[in-house]
Amino acid sequence: MTGxxxxxxxxxxLDHYGHPRHFxxxxxxxxxxxxxxxxxxLRLRLDGSDPVDIKIEGAGCSIxxxxxxxxxxxxxxxxxxxxxxxxxxxLAAFRGELPPESLQKYGDVAALAGVAKLPVRVKCAAxxxxxxxxxxxxxx
Amino acid sequence: MxxxxxSTAPLxxxxxxxxxxxxxxxxxxxxxxxxxxxxVYLDSAATxxxxxxxxxxxxxxxxxxxxxxxxxxxxxxxEATAALxxxxxxxxxxxxxxxxxxIVFTRGTTESFNLLASSLSRTLSPGDEIVLxxxxxxxxxxxxxxxxxxxxxxxxxxxxxxxxxxxxxxxxELLGPRTRLVSVTRVSxxxxxxxxxxxxxxxxxxxxxxxxxxxxxAAPHERISVSELGADFLAFSGHKLLAPMGIGVxxxxxxxxxxxxxxxxxxxxxxxxxxxxxxxxxxPWKFExxxxxxxxxxxxxxxxxxxxxxxxxxxxEWSSELAAYAARRLAEIxxxxxxxxxxxxxxxxxxxxxxxxxxxLAAFLDSRGVAVRAGKHxxxxxxxxxxxxxxxxxxxxxxxxxxDADRLVAAVAEASDVAAAGALL
Numbered sequence: 001m002t003g004x005x006x007x008x009x010x011x012x013x014l015d016h017y018g019h020p021r022h023f024x025x026x027x028x029x030x031x032x033x034x035x036x037x038x039x040x041x042l043r044l045r046l047d048g049s050d051p052v053d054i055k056i057e058g059a060g061c062s063i064x065x066x067x068x069x070x071x072x073x074x075x076x077x078x079x080x081x082x083x084x085x086x087x088x089x090x091l092a093a094f095r096g097e098l099p100p101e102s103l104q105k106y107g108d109v110a111a112l113a114g115v116a117k118l119p120v121r122v123k124c125a126a127x128x129x130x131x132x133x134x135x136x137x138x139x140x
Numbered sequence: 141m142x143x144x145x146x147s148t149a150p151l152x153x154x155x156x157x158x159x160x161x162x163x164x165x166x167x168x169x170x171x172x173x174x175x176x177x178x179x180v181y182l183d184s185a186a187t188x189x190x191x192x193x194x195x196x197x198x199x200x201x202x203x204x205x206x207x208x209x210x211x212x213x214x215x216x217x218x219e220a221t222a223a224l225x226x227x228x229x230x231x232x233x234x235x236x237x238x239x240x241x242x243i244v245f246t247r248g249t250t251e252s253f254n255l256l257a258s259s260l261s262r263t264l265s266p267g268d269e270i271v272l273x274x275x276x277x278x279x280x281x282x283x284x285x286x287x288x289x290x291x292x293x294x295x296x297x298x299x300x301x302x303x304x305x306x307x308x309x310x311x312x313e314l315l316g317p318r319t320r321l322v323s324v325t326r327v328s329x330x331x332x333x334x335x336x337x338x339x340x341x342x343x344x345x346x347x348x349x350x351x352x353x354x355x356x357x358a359a360p361h362e363r364i365s366v367s368e369l370g371a372d373f374l375a376f377s378g379h380k381l382l383a384p385m386g387i388g389v390x391x392x393x394x395x396x397x398x399x400x401x402x403x404x405x406x407x408x409x410x411x412x413x414x415x416x417x418x419x420x421x422x423x424p425w426k427f428e429x430x431x432x433x434x435x436x437x438x439x440x441x442x443x444x445x446x447x448x449x450x451x452x453x454x455x456x457e458w459s460s461e462l463a464a465y466a467a468r469r470l471a472e473i474x475x476x477x478x479x480x481x482x483x484x485x486x487x488x489x490x491x492x493x494x495x496x497x498x499x500x501l502a503a504f505l506d507s508r509g510v511a512v513r514a515g516k517h518x519x520x521x522x523x524x525x526x527x528x529x530x531x532x533x534x535x536x537x538x539x540x541x542x543x544d545a546d547r548l549v550a551a552v553a554e555a556s557d558v559a560a561a562g563a564l565l
Contacts, residue, residue: 038514121503
């Protein structure tokens with residue numbers, strides 16, 4: 001345990017880390033995003049379809065990869081507008097600009113609520129969401 | 141360099157008695173932060189903790205001395221100026237500089253290299269070459285990349301060998317008639333490799349090039365002599381040797397600094413200003429635009445006093461001995477790799493636990509009170525060149541004890557057990 005979250009949250013994060021959703025080999029397709037300081041890497045394929053169809057390939061710490069998996073699960077099938085709004089709200093909660101409870105309505109993502117208290121790891125959790133938000137805006 | 145290098149240190153050595161443990165335990169009493177229950181601070185290569193003597197010097201400066209320097213014609217102004225310049229003289233003695241005028245105060249090593257790259261590159265011509273090594277910290281890479289893009293300079297990078305030592309033969313082959321500067325680190329902040337700077341100085345000088353040395357990880361651990369090293373320029377940070385953050389040093393040989401154009405413009409760096417132009421001040425103030433960090437300089441002076449008292453030579457020996465002990469014991473744990481086996485290693489080393497990302501390992505160690513650095517350590521070209529990616533780094537200092545090392549080993553062993561059970565976060 002890291003003090004990051006309780007036992008239940010920890011199990012949810014570990015489950016996504018061990019069995020990431022919507023992950024597959026992407027080759028050179030999609031956009032590569034990374035945290036250069038720690039080496040978390042995600043390749044994100046989010047083409048122009050509406051509703052959103054999202055595929056991810058990644059390597060990195062448990063928080064970065066579990067967060068990406070949770071995001072793919074949450075956003076898949078949502079309309080692009082709604083997906084972008086969810087990204088913005090989740091990122092605001094990670095930054096501490098919204099209360100942690102605002103993540104409750106996003107299912108497993110709520111397990112990451114404790115991240116906002118650890119400024120060094122916010123960027124691990126935020127990586128996928130920032131990448132998705134940029135992609136959604138690019139093709140909007 | 142595609143393959144990951146592993147420690148070849150023998151694993152069977154008996155735990156030899158550690159010579160400096162009693163001394164280190166005695167010094168700990170000077171560091172208020174280390175009295176926190178359960179804290180094992182093994183991130184001193186990122187920044188050291190501060191002794192009471194340094195904290196008191198800073199408080200004392202603000203309670204008794206504070207005024208602006210070099211311009212206030214009153215008692216406090218004189219005293220503050222004297223304190224700043226006394227610290228400069230202490231730095232000059234600490235690194236064996238010929239004169240205080242060769243000591244420029246900066247915010248730290250990063251600003252020192254930005255100053256040097258910016259000013260020196262303006263004296264160079266397109267096609268001139270600068271030789272660096274792949275083990276440099278980003279602070280000794282990016283400023284040169286910026287200068288190279290602006291001035292059309294060519295950067296060349298000396299590789300490492302499999303053990304993590306600088307490949308001197310290849311370095312020599314990079315030197316040529318257009319080489320103007322070789323800029324390398326004394327100690328790698330990732331591998332702990334200690335580079336043979338005086339040999340590199342001979343190579344650079346016989347090629348007609350200057351030598352700049354990144355001493356950020358070396359100055360806390362050894363008695364620096366710029367003349368013995370053969371350094372034409374040398375940079376280090378205060379905060380890695382017990383002083384506050386935001387104060388650092390660029391040393392340059394006097395005639396070289398005199399020939400360089402100034403870095404930033406403003407107060408203190410000028411001698412005459414008219415609406416038509418300016419003339420620069422004498423050394424070292426020519427490079428110190430604006431009100432300097434006097435509090436930082438005072439803290440740095442107190443830190444150097446403390447290091448002299450503790451004996452900086454002993455500090456380096458103890459840190460290396462303790463690091464070697466911890467590395468040897470960590471390498472015995474299933475799944476743990478200690479990376480690199482350079483001929484001479486300072487008091488730090490990188491390690492990984494198979495199948496566990498360094499952030500997750502560092503977070504687990506933190507939950508056991510053990511603070512280590514995780515990531516690419518601002519040395520991305522080296523980290524990726526070694527195939528290492530992200531790693532944890534343990535670093536030791538004068539207040540680190542055998543117990544600290546044992547607590548690290550115990551926490552990593554626990555992480556290894558938990559990871560084997562498939563549950564680490």
